[in-house]
Amino acid sequence: MDQDVLDEGWTLTAVAATLPPGLPAGLAQRLRAGVPARVPGTTHTDLLAAGLVPDPDGREGDLAWMNRVDWVYARLLTTGPAAPDERVDLVLEGVDTVATIYLGSTLLASTANQHRTYRIDLREHLHGDPQLLRVELASALTHAEAEEARLGPRPRVHPQPFPLVRKMARSFGRDREPGLQTAGLWRPVRVERWRVARLATVRPLVTVEPDGTARVQVHVDVERSGLTGGHVPLVVAARVAGAETVAEVHAGALRTTARLEVPHAPLWWPAGHGAQPLHDLHVELRAADPGAPAGPRGTGPPLGCWSRRIGFRTVELDTAPDDQGSAFTLRVNGRSVSVRGAGWVPDDHLLTRVTRTRLARRLDQALGARLNLLRVRGSGIYESQDFYELCDERGLLVWQDFLLACAAYPEESPLREEIEAEAREHVARLTPHPSLVVWNGGDEYLWAYRDRGWHRELDGRTWGRRYATEVLPAVVAELDPTRPYVVNSPSSPGFDVDDVHPNDLDHGTHHHGEVGSCLGDTAYRDEVPRFCADLGFPGPPTWATLQRAVRASDRAVVGAPAGLDDRLWAAQLTQARAVRGGIEHHRSWWPTTAGVIVRQLNDCRPVTSSSAIDGDGRPKPLWWAMRAAFAERLxxxxxxxxxxxxxxxxxxxxxxxxxxxxxxxxxxxxxxxxxxxxxxxxxxxxxxxxxxxxxxxxxxxxxxxxxxxxxxxxxxxxxxEDVDLALDPAPYDARVHPVQDGYHVEVTARSLARDLTLLVDRVDPAASVDAALVTLPAGATTTFRVRSTEVLDPTTLVAPPVLRSANDLVVPARAAGAAGAAGP
The missing domain is CATH 2.60.40.10 (Immunoglobulins)
Known part of the structure; x- marks a missing residue:
């Protein structure tokens, strides 16, 4: 197979009729004339590269006009005509989102799903001359509104109709995300030329027998060229960890299964439970030689090759009834795993800016917080191959939501077919990864149906029940029966949503939905769920991130108004304490409570949110709280x-x-x-x-x-509570010692010092520290190790706003309260 990657030579233009009248004339002219574009990319990244729009961090409102614009990506395609026995395919791995695709004047395809790959047979359209390849992108918002008008409104947690189009829900401003409705070719585009047949999908399903023998069933689907290839018998050869096998694909057939056995297989374990050995699984497709004495063997050059690393492990979910309700315990290789998890969202609202290096850094931060599981939230995307490979290497388990979140989803065509098609693609794509352990049918929409009066608002219209209870479990059962499927989160497994509340404490998964909004930060202690799948509390980003993101015109708001330092520290500390208290409470109830997932590890922009790592990748105090509360020994x-x-x-x-x-x-x-x-x-x-x-x-x-x-x-x-404690406002002595790579800050408490933290980004945005939220009883000492390449004033490291504790928030607050009570 020959490939031609189409990453350069593109131009992006705006459809003039859709440009708003208020745009500056120069900008409008440039957009109509076109700017250079890069693929993978989006309208936002291309206009940023051309210097035509500002970075949207903190100013997405300035770019809201882009949500209604139609766009065109175009480039010349110089691919020659197909030979008589050859296929030539245009492959688009990600089109964002509503598109019509033309080659010259010929309509090739129409799309309306950001989460699918599209393959288009070009043979009939190639004649040897260069032709213009054009991808016309309509406004996803306008499309969704039209679908809503056709099918009727659906209740949702955000005003814009994100359930009516298969585009990342976070693009519409969900969960404190920016309303940046990107458009573009956000994953690679290429032309593939192939003969006879190709490997269409490869699905390795791994099981391990009690005697330690790993069994790998390699399910292979092939696509034939439609010419002589339809009559050619094929051979699939597979090998892994010293085991090899060959399977036949009879003439005219389109699938086969190659079976491998690996005795005494080294097991893959989650982080903290053992090693993560990975093994290269190679699959090759060739034409068969039926006359070979040992059975069919491939002859000639390979028609297709496929390779992934796999791990040998089993996974199951115990939801059996017991005297407290029904369990929700994850077992890997037969061992019950206490889940220490966090939610994962796309690491940038402009998805193409996320690199493998950036993902590796973020996943290392997850391990640093002592996590063993990440939940890919349903408001985001099916993540890149890099993400799952890096999780495989680190032993980070993956709970994968299907992309349905916090809304009622129509079950009519074409949305139903789109949701099933994307599910089939990604279930098949992700089967090689041992880190993937749970498929989840969606986020909070069964709960919302039960509690938010949707049945009255829907008035009989469809809302997505069949996706969770029929469509998605059928896809998983067919394509990936080695992994458990959960109907929704929260949900009570085995019970209909109308019979048992999906957020019942005694069954399945539970979400603490009101803490941080309606309930106080200690409300977690009031509940003992079987599994806490969502625990969160909002908090602001670090100071350096806030300073970087705020516009110069708004610096008066963030600069130095009275009390801002204290308010920022107080908000960060409250978030950290709330979640730390919730984690420790839930972990103390193991095995009744079989796991806890903090709402959000990372963030896509600098914003107040439930994340532990802010939009610039800096750990918030919450990260340190998670690191402490998720310690293997607590x-x-x-x-x-x-x-x-x-x-x-x-x-x-x-x-x-x-x-x-x-x-x-x-x-x-x-x-x-x-x-x-x-x-x-x-x-x-x-x-x-x-x-x-x-x-x-x-x-x-x-x-x-x-x-x-x-x-x-x-x-x-x-x-x-601290506010009622007689805390000393100056409870410690501190000294600074310069060292080769930074500074050591030694702190000794004279009285109880609560949650001592060095906010080193206040003096050096690139600095780091090795500990935070350290509580010292009187007489105790701790040393913070600060890494920085800057020459810092030691006095700044031992005073606010850098060295902070709960004491310097509580004491002034108590004094102010006493003064108010005394009156004038």
């Missing part, structure tokens, strides 16, 4: 039956046997009561241990703290 104090209880979480394969030291102290460090508590916690287990009354009963709750130390880990528990 010590925490949790309520049980109205009493404080010591909980030790041991998410390792090794027995944890140690002695916990519990001290009730004054905030200034005076010892009031002390005990040593020997404890033993089994592998992959949680242990709960009662705390003596002398330790859990304070004399003065406003001036005391319970400090627990265990194997170098520390938990500090207070009986009242």
């Amino acid at each position: 010590v925490t104090v949790q309520p049980r039956d109205g009493r404080e209880t010591l909980v030790a979480v041991n998410d390792t394969p090794v027995l944890w046997k140690a002695v916990a030291v519990l001290e009730r102290q004054t905030l200034e460090g005076h010892l009031l009561a002390r005990t040593e508590l020997p404890l033993t916690v089994g592998a992959w287990s949680v242990g709960t241990f009662p705390i003596a009354a002398t330790l859990r009963t304070p004399g003065d709750a406003t001036r005391e703290v319970l400090v627990v130390t265990l194997d170098g880990r520390r938990a500090a528990h207070t009986w009242v």
